[in-house]
Amino acid sequence: MNAEEIAALIGRAGDEDPEVRAEVASELPAALSGRADDPALAALVRLTSDDEARVREQAAFARGQLAEVDGPDIRAALWRRVGDEDTETHEEAVRGLAVRRDPGAVPLLAALLQEPTAYVQTFTAAAVLGDPGLLPALRKFDPADPGVGEALGCCDPAARERRDAAAGALLDVVYDLLPSADAALVASRFEAHLTLRLVTAGGGGATWNADALLVRAGGDPRRAAALVAEDRRGTGLLAARAHGALRGRSPSRRSAACQSAIFRGPPARSRCYLPDRRPAPDRRSR
Numbered sequence: 001m002n003a004e005e006i007a008a009l010i011g012r013a014g015d016e017d018p019e020v021r022a023e024v025a026s027e028l029p030a031a032l033s034g035r036a037d038d039p040a041l042a043a044l045v046r047l048t049s050d051d052e053a054r055v056r057e058q059a060a061f062a063r064g065q066l067a068e069v070d071g072p073d074i075r076a077a078l079w080r081r082v083g084d085e086d087t088e089t090h091e092e093a094v095r096g097l098a099v100r101r102d103p104g105a106v107p108l109l110a111a112l113l114q115e116p117t118a119y120v121q122t123f124t125a126a127a128v129l130g131d132p133g134l135l136p137a138l139r140k141f142d143p144a145d146p147g148v149g150e151a152l153g154c155c156d157p158a159a160r161e162r163r164d165a166a167a168g169a170l171l172d173v174v175y176d177l178l179p180s181a182d183a184a185l186v187a188s189r190f191e192a193h194l195t196l197r198l199v200t201a202g203g204g205g206a207t208w209n210a211d212a213l214l215v216r217a218g219g220d221p222r223r224a225a226a227l228v229a230e231d232r233r234g235t236g237l238l239a240a241r242a243h244g245a246l247r248g249r250s251p252s253r254r255s256a257a258c259q260s261a262i263f264r265g266p267p268a269r270s271r272c273y274l275p276d277r278r279p280a281p282d283r284r285s286r
Contacts, residue, residue: 006031006040013043018052025059032069041069045077053086060084060092070100070189082108091122098125099190106131113137123147127154127192150211154192166221167194167210173225174198185210196228206231 001009009031013024025047031040047059060081078100081093094112097105109129112122114137123141126134127150134155143149153159167185174183174196186195186207193211208228217223 001031010039010043013047018050018055021047021050021052021055022058025055025062029062041074045073048077048081048089053084053089056081056084057086057089057092060089060096075100075102079104091119095121095125098129101129101189103131105129106133110134110137113140120147123151124192126151128190130154130160130192132157150192163211163214164194166214166219167196169221170196170210170214170224173221174228177225177229198228 009024009027012020013028015021015024025044028040028044028047032038032044033040035041044059044062048056050056050059060078075097078093078096081089082097084090084093091112094105094108098109105125106129109122109126110133112118113126113134118141123138124147126138127147132155135152138148138152138155141148143152153163171183171185174181178198182199184197186197188195193209196208196210196213197205198207199205208231210224213224213227214221217227
């Protein structure tokens with residue numbers, strides 16, 4: 001999106017038609033530059049206080065879930081929408097605070113998990129926040145339901161420690177297999193999982209969801225490294241070497257941290273229900 005298109009989009013934020021303003025709110029995250037004085041960000045913040053609930057809800061969702069930027073102004077705007085008379089706007093604000101790891105979101109997110117319906121986005125936000133205080137509410141759900149297992153694992157300190165140790169062991173094996181490569185475990189502020197990032201000497205690169213990789217490998221770092229080797233070079237030799245690379249070693253954790261700035265479209269609004277509760281009518285149109 002070029003400067004002229006961004007300016008036109010910001011101008012439409014003041015359109016008389018609330019449907020147009022809601023559409024603008026959904027598109028503004030793609031125009032954000034990451035600067036504190038970004039006019040697109042200011043327009044998005046203004047839309048969260050729109051007179052129309054539909055616009056506020058869309059703006060809160062866009063700012064909270066799609067716009068991977070953080071700062072005092074963003075959080076203050078989200079907090080202003082907590083307790084909004086429109087339930088959906090309130091929920092989006094709570095989830096937006098949770099994915100920014102705001103500790104004040106813990107009791108608010110726990111309350112959302114007590115509602116008759118719980119959206120997958122709520123479990124995703126719980127996983128990112130990773131607070132043990134959410135465990136009592138999360139344990140009422142089936143771990144096999146979408147998002148629940150990840151949230152339980154991320155909020156359980158012991159499970160998270162096992163996950164981190166396995167990811168660290170995976171990184172050690174990858175270094176053994178590809179010593180000339182630059183490998184790191186990346187933790188994004190806005191995501192619950194760890195990412196394995198690999199850049200080879202030739203300049204090629206690839207990323208994997210380290211958590212998903214370990215799940216595919218049954219929790220075995222050697223097998224997970226074999227999957228990486230198969231992806232990178234497609235040879236059985238490296239895969240075979242990976243299975244024995246950890247024997248006799250004490251893995252040392254190598255890690256890196258960064259903040260993702262990738263914009264993603266809104267995920268599907270699928271839901272999980274508590275086993276003993278019947279779903280309430282769905283008021284959402286999307």
